[in-house]
Amino acid sequence: MRELVFALEYEPGCNRVADTLADHPDARIRSLSLHVTAERLWRVDHATGEAAALVDIEDAFFTSDYYADCLATEDCGATQTTEILDHTDDTLVLYSYWERTPTCASVPHIARDHLGDGVLFETRHEGRHYTWRLIHSSEGNVAAFFNDLEAAVGDCARMEMLRTTDSTAPMGDTDGKASGLSPKQESALRAAVEHGYYESPRGVDVGELATHLGVPRSTLTYRLRRAEEQLAKRHVAGEQAIEGLSTLL
Template identity: 85%
Template sequence: MRELVFALEYESGCNRVADTLASHPDARIRSLSLHATAESLWRVDHATGTPDALAAIEDAFLDTDYYADCLATEDCNATQTTEVLDHTDETLVLYSHWERTPTCASVPHIARDHLGDGVLFETRHEGRHYTWRVIHSGAGDVGAFFDALEAAVGDCARMEMLRTADTAAPAGDTDGERRGLSPEQEAALRAAVEHGYYESPRAVDVGELAAHLDVPRSTLTYRLRRAEETLAKRYVADTRLPTELAPQL
């Protein structure tokens, strides 16, 4: 089995949910379940954030006629149903079902076309970044998949490859990546250290660092957050002792 992890960074005005999350930077959406056939797609998403953010996310899902992963830049006349399964002050759970039309395109359907059946998907949406984790058999044409995805996205989003690996490979030993970071994440982390971003007090803020690297502030924030998450999880995994070897208090 093979794993692909990539992110789409949406331009302003191209994706209602991305615009909503950009206005509520502490909010997050992750998929609990995502399935696609040749004709349809259905998924369950879990959102966290402030009450105002969750209300805005709910509106974005319910009021957008063709949101459910369709990459069309205008109304493609697809039929979508979205239902709220749970809504509290801190969480929102949504179910979406989408029937395709001939003009529709989506990451799952493009993946089915080029990577075959039995593909698994996991997503995370924060700010303008929509991160996809795709697990497939390894028998498909990955290059054709990304070419078709780039053509479907067009000018609405930039695509950033984060990881491609054998799912059985040891962490950090994937296609030459070191420590599990993408080249963009490692470059961002190195620049942050070299310019004093992690000093106390900080010698540079994220806006100044983004200007130095000539990338949008949101992009740099996303890369640093993902790099920090990867390194923190790896540190905990590498230093965790088995229960039977833990010191007795």
């Protein structure tokens, strides 16, 4: 099996869920989806955040003119059924069943066209950033998939390739490199250190650093957060491994 990991950063007004999450920076959505047939897709979304954020996320899913993941710029006539599986003060779990039309365009649909059946989609949605992890067989045309995806996304989002490798770890774990970071994450982290972002007091804030690097503030924030997550997990895993070894000695 192989994996593809990439991110989309939506422009304002292009994705209802992205706009909602941008209004609630502390909210997150993790999702798992799979094609049931060539025309039908099921999906489970697990959202976390404050109560007001979850109300807005629920509204975005239930009142949008078309499915939240659709890359079309207008209603493509797809049939979507969404149900609430759980809703507490800080958690919202949604189940969606989506039946496409010939004019539908989405990451799962384009992936199936080029990567074949049985592709598993794991996603993480934070603010305007949407990270996709696709698990698929080694067959299929990856280049054609990305070409069609880029054409479908158009001016609505910027696309960033993070990695393509053997599928050996869940999203957020390392990919076998020494640092576990993508080149852009490592570059962002290195620049943050060099410019005093982690000093106390800080030598530069995230906006100034983003301007220096020539990237949007939200993009830099996302890359730093993901890099910090990777390093923190590696540190904790290393400490646990040492503790486990100590008990055996």
